[in-house]
Amino acid sequence: NAEQYFRELLDKRERRYEDLCRNIISDMNQYGLSVVDDFLGMETGLKILNEVRSMYNAGAFQDGQVVTNQTPDAPAVRGDKIRGDKIKWVGGNEPGCSNVWYLTNQIDSVVYRVNTMKDNGILGNYHIRERTRAMVACYPGSGTHYVMHVDNPQKDGRVITAIYYLNINWDARESGGILRIRPTPGTTVADIEPKFDRLIFFWSDIRNPHEVQPAHRTRYAITVWYFDAKEREEALIRAKLENSKTNNLAAQAQAQQAEPDS
Numbered sequence: 001n002a003e004q005y006f007r008e009l010l011d012k013r014e015r016r017y018e019d020l021c022r023n024i025i026s027d028m029n030q031y032g033l034s035v036v037d038d039f040l041g042m043e044t045g046l047k048i049l050n051e052v053r054s055m056y057n058a059g060a061f062q063d064g065q066v067v068t069n070q071t072p073d074a075p076a077v078r079g080d081k082i083r084g085d086k087i088k089w090v091g092g093n094e095p096g097c098s099n100v101w102y103l104t105n106q107i108d109s110v111v112y113r114v115n116t117m118k119d120n121g122i123l124g125n126y127h128i129r130e131r132t133r134a135m136v137a138c139y140p141g142s143g144t145h146y147v148m149h150v151d152n153p154q155k156d157g158r159v160i161t162a163i164y165y166l167n168i169n170w171d172a173r174e175s176g177g178i179l180r181i182r183p184t185p186g187t188t189v190a191d192i193e194p195k196f197d198r199l200i201f202f203w204s205d206i207r208n209p210h211e212v213q214p215a216h217r218t219r220y221a222i223t224v225w226y227f228d229a230k231e232r233e234e235a236l237i238r239a240k241l242e243n244s245k246t247n248n249l250a251a252q253a254q255a256q257q258a259e260p261d262s
Ligand SMILES: Cn1c(O)c(C(=O)NCC(=O)O)c(=O)c2ccccc21
Pocket: 085, 086, 087, 137, 146, 151, 163, 178, 179, 194, 210, 211, 212, 221
């Protein structure tokens, strides 16, 4: 009967979800990164893509960082600075961002789940309670890239990077834009295509230097970073100490200047 059918459907969905979380746990423990394809399905993915496109076309993205021309051999002629990635920070439920907001909720439930499941290995060392806002990024596609870097080299609290890609029929052979992660220690690299409805996770710290190779087609991605409560707290305390130290130095310098020569 119908009730039986729906119960089985839900059970199947729940099992699929469990399997998904199990796979992420084993990937993160084994490789420090995990790739999930078809995360939300075509229909939902398209809604997010259209929302991001309309934000971009409305000029809501900050101008990307200015980078010199991409061709290293040609002399950097004045004025050939091109704009790199352009980004827009999306908080919670601002108007016109409901689909991005839905996405971040879906990623949240996976991350909070894998963080609390039993036998989750390294993930069990973290206590993830909050994340950054969502960073919506667009590479305009004129060969723009992002240099090799570590997201969190200095223990600012971010432990997991989650990136959701929106690029339909992406073919890296003609469009480039590959995310290359060079897990350390290790000698292999992971080349990840920014494919539509693909969600990836990787440790945000020095274990995962990565770069975005030059993109020759508009390349959209949405990133959220998850904090470990302890590392985040310690980072905030350090920042406060640093702050008060610099304030004191400034105040002292001010005071010394003000004092008449003794
Ligand atoms: C635009 N963009 C990024 O694309 C990546 C990044 O690592 N992207 C990986 C990817 O898109 O596959 C970043 O890490 C990043 C950090 C600060 C500001 C902008 C940034």
